[in-house]
Amino acid sequence: MSNIGNENEGIAGHGSFFQQTNLSGAEAATATEWVRKHVDKRTVDLGERMDDIRDHMWELEKDGQIIVHRITDDHKPVEVNTLFGWAKKVPTTQLWHHKSCGQCGNIPGYPTSILWFMNNFGYVPGKDYLDETDQTSCTAWNYHGSGIGNVESLAAVFMRNFHQAYISGKQHGFEAGHFFPLVHCGTSFGNYKEIRKYLVESAELRERVTKILGKLGRLVDGKLVIPEEIIHYSEWVHVVRNRIASEMQTVDVSNIRVTMHAACHYYKMVHEDAIYDPDVLGGNRTAVGSSVALALGAQLIDYSTWYDCCGFGFRHIISEREFTRSFTMDRKIRVVREEANADVMLGIDTGCITTMDKNQWIGKAHDNNFAVPIMADIQFAALACGADPFKIVQLQWHASPCEELVEKMGVSWTEAKKTFEAYLKEVEAGNIEYLYNPELALGGRQ
Secondary structure, eight states, rough: OOTTEEEESSSSSTTTOOOOOOOOOHHHHHHHHHHHHHHHTOOOOOOOOOOOOOHHHHHHHHHEEEEEOOOOOOOOEEEEBTTTOOOEOOOOSSSSEOTTTTHHHTTTTTHHHHHHHHHHTTTTTTTEEOOOOOOOOOOOHHHHOOOSSSSHHHHHHHHHHHHHHHHGGGTOOOOTSSSSSOOOOHHHHHHHHHHHHHHHHOOOHHHHHHHHHHHTTOOOBEEEEEESEEHHHHHHHHHTTHHHIIIIIOOOOOTOEEEOOOOHHHTTGGGGSSSOTTTSGGGTTTTTHHHHHTTTTTOOOOOTTTTTOOTTTTTHHOOOOOHHHHHIIIIIIHHHHTTTSSSSEESHHHHHHHHHHHHHHHHHHTTTTOOOOOOHHHHHHHHHHTTTTTSSOOOGOSOOOOOOHHHTOOOHHHHHHHHHHHHHHHHTOOOOOOOOOOGGGOOOOO
């Protein structure tokens, strides 16, 4: 039963602290305009400086309390600037894929496109990257969506997974620290950065988590292993974008109008660590996603609700599903269709892409026919580089219509479908192509 309208109980499913604002239309417009003025120029974000958490990590390591998993020259890092102008090292090789819970079920073409690029760059699986199976969920979906879980459990899971990343090279003949974690999911990325800050600032939390990790056999010399940087896969795409465009692009996308949705967990939760580049929309938007579209020569179109959430909101999708659906249709899909006349909307996170992609068919029930293809930046880049729309980019899993976009890029959807159907016959006969040798998951060598 809905509690809407009962001022003592708040909005359904969200507790008494959530209340109706009861703003008039004019008041809501004034509030929205205030937000736009501040977020567009980042005056709020830059108004108050804070400590760089990495400085405290060096001190803890010097005191013998933790081990920092460092990014070395072997990882061939590229330095970029964060919102505060701090230098952030992004490794380009020897990467440990930390995958997303939702990718394989909802957007399988997202991780396959990443592996496809690494293979085409000549990366050697098991040496230059590791697609390991010994990884758990970050559990942040559960935490944000249902409230089950706590900081201690999130920190223990964080340390468990990143310990595995640190030692994973050993079974393949390398030293500890050979592979550096590359996080596919925006939620995991934001959660890990937030939890890293808690771990570094709280001696009590470190003590509790160290006891848990000790019982799991997940300490090194009795210490927690904390990564020097937490890297989102789109940051890797950002630093290799010009290589993608110069070495691999085969499709002219200069006639494609692209809009970008950056995940809240990428640049709002721990905003000081998000990458900004003055060459991307004047540095007033986080650079990832947008930068690869520009490098490929697409038309990057800004739009007024760029700052808004996709509507997923974690708890909204559980307790107020219709809110999520109406928000994503009215605040995102309608705007990029009517304002930007977008051919495609790019995202960098499973939850965002799933929300904006899977809810468009529902809009038809309410005459909200604002169809826009939704995909990850890496999928769009793969299409521009000649990847198969079905076998690699796997657009057949998408609910939003992608056929028109693919055709506009000069690729025949019909012919690609015929090729894919023929391939499926080969799969039925046992002739399967692998992007990654499955034996590597068991410690085998390439």
